Amino acid sequence: MTLINRKINAKRILHVYKSSHIETKGGAEKVIETILNNSKHHNDALFCSSVNSIHKLKKSKIIGFKNTFTISSSPFSIKLLIHYSKLIKNYDIIHYHFPWPFMDLLDLLFNKSKPTVVTYHSDIVKQILLKVVYYPLMLLFLKKTKKIICTSSKYLNSSLVLKKFNNKCVSVPIGIEEPKVNYKKNYKKNIFSKNNYFIFVGVLRYYKGIEILLNAVKINKINLLILGYGPLSKKIKEIIKLNNLNNVKVLSGVSDNLKYYYIKQSIGLILPSIFRSEAFGISLLEGAALKKPLISTEINTGTTFINKNKITGLVVPPNNEIELSNAMIKIKNSYNLQKIYGQNSYHRFKSIFNSNKMIKKYDEIYKNIN
Numbered sequence: 001m002t003l004i005n006r007k008i009n010a011k012r013i014l015h016v017y018k019s020s021h022i023e024t025k026g027g028a029e030k031v032i033e034t035i036l037n038n039s040k041h042h043n044d045a046l047f048c049s050s051v052n053s054i055h056k057l058k059k060s061k062i063i064g065f066k067n068t069f070t071i072s073s074s075p076f077s078i079k080l081l082i083h084y085s086k087l088i089k090n091y092d093i094i095h096y097h098f099p100w101p102f103m104d105l106l107d108l109l110f111n112k113s114k115p116t117v118v119t120y121h122s123d124i125v126k127q128i129l130l131k132v133v134y135y136p137l138m139l140l141f142l143k144k145t146k147k148i149i150c151t152s153s154k155y156l157n158s159s160l161v162l163k164k165f166n167n168k169c170v171s172v173p174i175g176i177e178e179p180k181v182n183y184k185k186n187y188k189k190n191i192f193s194k195n196n197y198f199i200f201v202g203v204l205r206y207y208k209g210i211e212i213l214l215n216a217v218k219i220n221k222i223n224l225l226i227l228g229y230g231p232l233s234k235k236i237k238e239i240i241k242l243n244n245l246n247n248v249k250v251l252s253g254v255s256d257n258l259k260y261y262y263i264k265q266s267i268g269l270i271l272p273s274i275f276r277s278e279a280f281g282i283s284l285l286e287g288a289a290l291k292k293p294l295i296s297t298e299i300n301t302g303t304t305f306i307n308k309n310k311i312t313g314l315v316v317p318p319n320n321e322i323e324l325s326n327a328m329i330k331i332k333n334s335y336n337l338q339k340i341y342g343q344n345s346y347h348r349f350k351s352i353f354n355s356n357k358m359i360k361k362y363d364e365i366y367k368n369i370n
Contacts, residue, residue, distance in 0.1 A: 011366050014088060015045040016106070017097035018075050020062055022055055025228075026203050027282045028097045028121045031151075031174055031358075036060045038359045041366050043095075046087070048075035048102075063087075073126075076102050085110035093117060093369055096145070099124050101134050104141035115369050116145045120169075122279035123159055126206065139164070146369050149362075151280045152302035158276075170365070173305070175358030176285050178349075179260040189258065190265065191249050197223035198295070198328055199266040201259060201283040204230035209272035209297065214239055215321035216272075217247055222328050225266065226250045227259055260290060267338065268293040268331050274318040276301055288312065288349040293341030295327050306353070312345040 015036070021029040036043045036057065049064030065080035084106050088094055095117045096103050107116060118141075124134070142148060142165055150156040153171040162169055191197070198217075202208055210232065217224045226236070229252035240248050254262070263269060269287030271278070273296070280302035287294050288306065294313030296303045309315035314331065316323040331337055 009367070010041045011092040011369075012090065013039070013041050013043045013093050013095050013366060014091040015043060015095045015097065016100075016103050017045070017047050018100040018102070020045060020047040020049065020055075020064065022062055022064070023049060024203070027174070027280055028119070030176070030282050031119065031121075032097060034176065034355050035359065035362055036062075038355060039366075040363050044091075046080070048077050048080070052079065074101050081106065088114055093366060095119070097121060098142075099138075101137065104134075104137050107141060107144070108137070117147045117149065117365060117369060118142065118145045119149045119151070119172075120155075120159075120162060121151060122277055123161060125275050125277045147365055149365070152305040154305045155279055155301050158300045172358060172361045172365075173352055174280055174282060174285065174302075175353045175355040176282065176289065177355045178289050179256075179263075179286060181260045181264050181290070182257050183261070185257065189261065191225055191251070191262070192223050195265040195267075196332070197225050197266055198268055198270050198332075199225045199227065199263055199287075200270050200272075201227045201263065201286065202271070204228050204232040204236055205277075206232065207273055207275035207277035208232075209274040209318060210236055211239065212274065212319055212321050212324060213270060213272045214243070214245060214248065216325040216328060218243055218245060219321060219325040220329050221247055222332055224248045224270075225262060227254060227262060228252060260286070263287055263292060264290045266292060268295060268313065268341070270295045270324075270328070271297070271303060271307075272318070272324055273297055273299055273303060275299065278303060281306060285349060285353050288345035288353070291342040291346040293331050293338050294345055295324070295331065297324075306348070308344075308348070311341070312348055313341045 015032050021033040044060050046063040048067040052066045053064040055062040065077040067075040068078045069076055094114050098118050098120045148165055148169045149172050151174050156162050156171050269292050271281050271284055284294055284306040294307040296307045297318040298315050299318055304315055307313050314327040316327050
């Protein structure tokens with residue numbers, strides 16, 4: 001068991017989410033990982049996993065409960081249902097990461113006294129039937145919580161759900177540590193003969209707009225590197241093969257250092273999301289931290305809180321391969337724009353999205369929750 005420095009009045013926090021950074025490289029998982037590694041409080045986490053497991057980290061532990069079944073992308077664990085009430089007794093605060101309908105059920109059934117905090121990562125967008133059935137449960141769950149944390153003021157102001165709980169909502173932008181690139185370690189690991197490519201980084205999910213991006217590079221013939229894996233991996237590779245997109249390469253399972261290297265060597269980073277499920281876009285932060293121009297879409301979420309049109313990069317309408325293609329051409333053909341947008345991106349990252357700023361705000365919230 002990790003010893004806690006009581007001089008800072010450290011509390012014991014349990015993070016609850018459907019998946020962990022141990023198995024999945026998503027945005028919410030990255031936020032939890034950053035808090036676990038940097039908070040002054042003692043933070044542990046539990047999640048649904050492929051097997052029952054406990055991962056002991058330097059400052060915390062991660063507890064995985066085997067997924068029994070999945071409904072509409074929401075995993076359920078019978079073992080977690082059985083053990084949850086006993087497990088939470090060891091913690092001062094339960095920190096839920098929304099959305100995950102199963103955790104709402106866990107809290108309403110078994111948490112009778114522990115104060116709760118919710119980080120609201122995204123509305124439920126695609127699962128319309130689930131949302132209708134789940135909506136009353138969700139409202140009860142959110143009403144019970146002490147504090148709701150949204151990852152950007154833009155998402156807070158545009159979410160119909162959050163407007164119902166405006167009195168308990170606060171905006172805490174996601175922050176990441178500034179990436180460090182080891183050039184010697186990655187020497188000669190270039191994918192294209194010249195560093196004349198754009199890069200997409202992320203889990204290959206339905207809302208990422210990757211098919212639109214493939215249509216764009218089919219039009220403009222610009223090189224594209226896709227770093228990621230996920231539910232659409234097979235489909236994306238089939239589209240690339242079917243359309244003979246020799247200007248597109250896909251890599252998965254690369255280390256963080258190699259990922260940062262590929263971002264740094266690129267022309268710019270693209271996040272062509274098409275639904276509000278893309279509530280923030282951490283890959284945009286990674287691009288900004290490495291002084292890259294950004295291209296994203298206007299879906300009224302945190303993506304345009306990070307990427308300011310014609311300041312840090314270009315913002316185009318979603319589901320529009322023509323506009324996306326034109327934005328890529330414009331940045332590729334102007335070294336001056338690349339430099340200006342890249343510098344502005346980095347400045348915005350340093351001033352707003354540094355991990356220390358995020359951790360300080362979370363620790364202050366934990367301190368004031370009773």
